[in-house]
Amino acid sequence: DKTIAFEGLHQAGVLTPEQKNATFIAFNVTVDTIDKLQSLFKILTKRIAYLTQAQTSPKTANDRMPPAESGILGTHIQPDSLTVTVSLGHRLFDNRFGLDKIKPYHLVEMTSFPNDRLEKEWCGGDITLQICANSQESVIYAVRDLLRHSAPFMFPLWKIDGFLPSRDIDNHSTPINLFGFKDGTGNAPTNDKQLMDELIWVTTGSKEPNWCTGGSYQAIRLIRFNLEFWDRTPLEDQENDFGRHKNSGAPIGMKQEHDDPEFDKDPHGDRILFDSHMRRAEPRNPERYTAKLRRRSYSYSLGLTSNGLLDMGLIFVSYQKNLKTGFIDTQKRLNGEPLERYIKPFGGGYYFVLPGVKNAQEYLAQGMF
Numbered sequence: 001d002k003t004i005a006f007e008g009l010h011q012a013g014v015l016t017p018e019q020k021n022a023t024f025i026a027f028n029v030t031v032d033t034i035d036k037l038q039s040l041f042k043i044l045t046k047r048i049a050y051l052t053q054a055q056t057s058p059k060t061a062n063d064r065m066p067p068a069e070s071g072i073l074g075t076h077i078q079p080d081s082l083t084v085t086v087s088l089g090h091r092l093f094d095n096r097f098g099l100d101k102i103k104p105y106h107l108v109e110m111t112s113f114p115n116d117r118l119e120k121e122w123c124g125g126d127i128t129l130q131i132c133a134n135s136q137e138s139v140i141y142a143v144r145d146l147l148r149h150s151a152p153f154m155f156p157l158w159k160i161d162g163f164l165p166s167r168d169i170d171n172h173s174t175p176i177n178l179f180g181f182k183d184g185t186g187n188a189p190t191n192d193k194q195l196m197d198e199l200i201w202v203t204t205g206s207k208e209p210n211w212c213t214g215g216s217y218q219a220i221r222l223i224r225f226n227l228e229f230w231d232r233t234p235l236e237d238q239e240n241d242f243g244r245h246k247n248s249g250a251p252i253g254m255k256q257e258h259d260d261p262e263f264d265k266d267p268h269g270d271r272i273l274f275d276s277h278m279r280r281a282e283p284r285n286p287e288r289y290t291a292k293l294r295r296r297s298y299s300y301s302l303g304l305t306s307n308g309l310l311d312m313g314l315i316f317v318s319y320q321k322n323l324k325t326g327f328i329d330t331q332k333r334l335n336g337e338p339l340e341r342y343i344k345p346f347g348g349g350y351y352f353v354l355p356g357v358k359n360a361q362e363y364l365a366q367g368m369f
């Protein structure tokens with residue numbers, strides 16, 4: 001089974017192709033000294049390095065002690081493309097630990113946008129873990145291990161589970177979201193290293209403190225869908241709201257998913273409404289990647305709302321080198337889009353994705369200490 005390397009200039013889980021299952025879990029730290037905070041990152045590093053590689057589960061030497069692991073994956077443990085991505089919220093850089101002087105340059109609190117109804121219990125956190133794998137049990141195995149080992153240092157604030165269609169992941173095709181549209185088509189190619197350095201990764205020579213090089217910013221937005229309303233909406237309106245055909249994912253008036261319109265020159269251009277999600281999000285003006293971000297979202301399903309509606313939607317996740325030219329400016333262009341009738345953001349936050357761990361001697365966040 002697939003193993004994804006833990007060591008590298010960057011953390012895994014950002015450019016990594018989407019796995020089928022995910023958990024996003026946000027924590028506040030409970031420690032009060034910088035030394036203990038450092039211990040937390042050493043422990044997280046050790047556990048993630050362990051969990052992401054295939055293992056034979058250790059025997060319990062003393063049955064009066066809890067077993068070393070949950071046991072839910074049996075004795076021959078396959079990580080199933082597990083990645084764990086660690087990010088930090090802005091509050092960790094307040095004066096508690098004296099980290100204010102080395103705060104990532106763009107890291108701020110997520111503010112409310114006009115269509116948001118943010119619920120405090122679903123927002124923020126000092127640390128987030130994005131845990132992805134190709135089965136739910138592999139994700140849960142990692143969640144339980146990480147909670148157990150980090151319990152003396154931090155406690156969970158909110159947690160949400162995501163999924164993508166298994167068929168799409170197996171076929172390496174663009175995953176379909178709960179509106180029934182392919183989601184991710186317009187993303188920049190991840191094998192273009194120069195483009196990724198331009199859009200996603202913090203590089204040297206920016207305004208960022210040195211230790212941030214190799215990191216990124218994560219925007220998480222928990223967005224509830226009104227699916228009962230959507231399912232009564234004519235196909236033509238659904239397609240106009242996105243600017244794409246539902247089945248093929250092609251821009252309206254075009255044939256193939258990856259056909260790309262030139263809005264200003266193309267005869268097809270005008271069929272894609274100015275108000276459509278794709279045109280507002282990515283106007284291709286003044287350049288192709290106006291939205292400087294990579295989307296890596298998951299669907300969620302949580303039961304019913306207090307009004308008896310399906311509580312389902314999108315865990316929107318984007319990664320970007322610069323929160324402003326990435327998520328924030330793009331969201332500002334989307335404010336007021338017709339799609340807003342069907343969506344309600346209720347949680348999330350902005351976080352700094354730690355640089356990767358280059359070898360077994362290093363640990364996550366080492367540059368902060």
Ligand code: HEM
Nearest residue numbers: 181182183184185186223278281282291314327330331343
């Ligand atoms: C494109 C869905 C929220 C940014 C798309 C597409 C779909 C979609 C179906 C077209 C296919 C594609 O290129 O991936 C949604 C849904 C959302 C949502 C259901 C939430 C309810 C957002 C947000 C942002 C965003 C919050 C950023 C602030 C983009 C960008 C594109 C895009 C940049 C690429 C357009 C292109 O290159 O053609 N989205 N999206 N989306 N979306 Fe969203």
